[in-house]
Amino acid sequence: MTILSLHNVSKRFGALTVTDDVTFDVPRGQALGIIGPNGAGKSTLFNLITGNIRADAGRIDFLGRDVTRDPAMKRVQAGVGRSFQIPQPFEKLTVFENLATAASFGRRLPERAVTAACLDILEQTELMRRANTPAGQLSLLERKRLELARAMATGPQLLLLDEIAGGLTEGECQALVATIRAIHAQGTTIIWIEHVLHALNAVVERLLVLDFGRVIGIGEPAAIMASKEVREIYLGIEI
Known part of the structure; x- marks a missing residue:
């Protein structure tokens, strides 16, 4: 479907x-990566x-x-949930309160159901130990995890991730990718914009390439990255 x-x-x-x-x-259950130069x-x-x-x-x-x-x-x-490139949590609210706010508005659930859903998401995103920490005190990786968790708290059937790996160290990026891969393995449909290509390739089944607002190619990641046109867009020189 x-x-x-x-x-x-x-x-x-x-x-x-x-x-x-x-x-x-985008078929249900698929992860689609979107790449392209800045301004694409x-x-x-x-x-x-x-x-x-x-x-x-x-x-x-x-x-x-x-x-x-x-x-x-x-x-x-x-059922459309989204993370943003620059995390903007409610910094004075705790991690749990940030999730509860998103769940209450996105899902319109009663309080008990909101609490159960948020606790499950805290486990999935490895934020349980920080549940009572104000969001303003989180590290960058934790803020990225919270941005992911807030998007999930709305109960999405389609999860959009906007450069969520940007700014992380290699080790932090690998840890976050492992979390996203596990979420996708549970059947969540994902569309992910990212410049960190090895992060995308660890999760997505297809890549879509944009340039000047047009779709240049869409298909299996290895075939897309081997494309002469795609390499010229990224390198800026004729191949």
Whole structure:
């Protein structure tokens, strides 16, 4: 079953086209990586999927329903969860309180169910020992884990990760990738934007390449990275 479909989606800001006739599908349970140079339109694509900005043309289907005009909160409650590139937790709230806030708004569950869901996510993201720690006191890796946990707390059927490995050391990156891989192994559908290619390759089954808002290629990671066009985009020279 296809969980997400984009059909000829475009977005412009004035004369600048940032998303140009983008079409692709994501099957349920798959992990799709999105790569491309800076300014390729990757984060804009996420904003279109989540409803933070509205497409100028095309259609976005989620779980078989047209959500193109749905606001962001309605998409969250339908099952679209997202982490952001720069973690912005409620720094004076504890880790648990951050999760409970996300779960309460995203899932609209009673208090007892919210608590049970958050405790399970704390275990999955290795944050249980920091549950009562104010978010402002966390290390960078822990803040990244909290950003992942907050996205999961909304109960997503589709989890969007925006450069979540950025800024981490090699060891920290490996630890976070192991957590994401375990979450995906439980059946969570993931779309992941990332510049750390070895992190993506450890999790995703397909790669999509964006350049100047257009889809340059989509397919099995090894084949995509072997593409002459993709290598020219990344190296900036003719191969």
